[in-house]
Amino acid sequence: MRKSFGDAIADDLRYALKACIGEENFIDMQPNKSNNYCCGGGGGFLQSGFPEERRGYGKIKDDQIKETGATYVIAGCHNCHAQIHDLSEHFGGGYHVVHFWTILCLALGILSPKERAYLGPDLKKVNVFHDEIEVFEV
Amino acid sequence: MAETAIKLGGKRKPNLLDELREMLPQGNLNLCLTCGLCSSGCPSSSFDDMDPRKFLRMLSLGMDEEILASRWPWFCSMCQRCSRVCPMQIDIPQMIYKLRQKVPRSERPKGILHSCDAALANESLSAMGTSPEDFEWIVNDVLEETQTDQPEFKDLEAPLDKEGAHFLVNQNSREPMTEPDEMVPLWKILHQVGASWTYPKTAWAAENYCLFMADDEGWEHITRKAAEVTDKLGCKIFLNTE
Known part of the structure; x- marks a missing residue:
């Protein structure tokens, strides 16, 4: 947001997300949009071999997420997804991290059991498309 | 007070700041007010006892060796929160990028x-x-x-x-x-x-x-x-x- 398309696209994403999950289920973290903090997954941090500093950096993001009380976080890219997933496990927040495509397909009722790897137990069985498809956990 | 004015001899050696000068507004690091907004909003502040303001001060003081020995450029996620809040529009992440380039390619994080x-x-x-x-x-x-x-x-x-x-x-x-x-x-x-x-x-x-x-x-x-x-x-x- 801060680096490319600005707050306008952040508002677009919020519009689409609220349409999927309902206005009352969306909680913005503080600060947000262009004033938000980076999660610390980008810039090569995930691959650079400094996990202590990377998680120290991400602690701010982890605190922001916990403060919302939300159980799901939408990640904007793969680096964010991997980093926030790690933060949730490392700092024990236990929140789930998903891409927006998962939530959109869930809301549309076209998300099969195989496409739910990042959903928690509370949503694994909700609105399942082709419930008969078996998933083998690895 | 000296009897005559002291003149520093020789030509000043080019340093890191000279290389990064073209990235600075009007090429002048004195534009930095040392206000610290950059550091207060940077999640990497304090790692290895470094932060964006300190980095700019060290650059200004010609502490090239210390800067080049620092691991800190790899603790920057290039998020640009520092430059967004800088009242003098100093592009710190771009300088960090250039510093990464100063590390020989084979010695960058594996x-x-x-x-x-x-x-x-x-x-x-x-x-x-x-x-x-x-x-x-x-x-x-x-x-x-x-x-x-x-x-x-x-x-x-x-x-x-x-x-x-x-x-x-x-x-x-x-x-x-x-x-x-x-x-x-x-x-x-x-x-x-x-x-x-x-x-x-x-x-x-x-x-x-x-x-x-x-x-x-x-x-x-x-x-x-x-x-x-x-x-x-x-x-x-x-x-x-x-």
Whole structure:
């Protein structure tokens, strides 16, 4: 947001997300949009071999997420997804991290059991498309 | 007080600040008010006893050796929160990028280096080394399975090198390599809205570790190849999913 398309696209994403999950289920973290903090997954941090500093950096993001009380976080890219997933496990927040495509397909009722790897137990069985498809956990 | 004015002899040696000067507004680091807004908003402040303001002060004082020995440039995520709040518009992340370049290529963090080199070694430009053939096979395999198991999507598409498609969509290597089913929701959304799209067979990988490596040549190579295949296929919009 801060680096490319600005707050306008952040508002677009919020519009689409609220349409999927309902206005009352969306909680913005503080600060947000262009004033938000980076999660610390980008810039090569995930691959650079400094996990202590990377998680120290991400602690701010982890605190922001916990403060919302939300159980799901939408990640904007793969680096964010991997980093926030790690933060949730490392700092024990236990929140789930998903891409927006998962939530959109869930809301549309076209998300099969195989496409739910990042959903928690509370949503694994909700609105399942082709419930008969078996998933083998690895 | 000295009887006569003291004159410093010799010519000043060029230093790091001279190299970075062109990035500064009016080439003047004295524009930094040392207000510390950069540091107060930087999640990397304090690691290795460094922060953005300190970094600028050290630069200003010519402490080149200490700066170049620091691991701190690798603790920056290039998020630009510092430069956004800087009242003097000093582009600190761009300086950090240049400092990464001062590290000999082979001595930069191995994880990033290997991913950059891996991408440059295959036509997919995949940091995980996925070949175009493997990508095509995985996409088609997942597509066929989805068409069969979810008959409402028997017409689902995941085209490769489809000429004249409106959107050229790229794909992070992580999905085809480790969680291929995660590609399907995006295909479904594109299908539902009737989008005309295609993956390219080459330069499809969305990740670009050469950028993180501060390897300008590698970064440009990856970006240029993606742009070229977009033009070659006559696609109107390059949709970077990363």
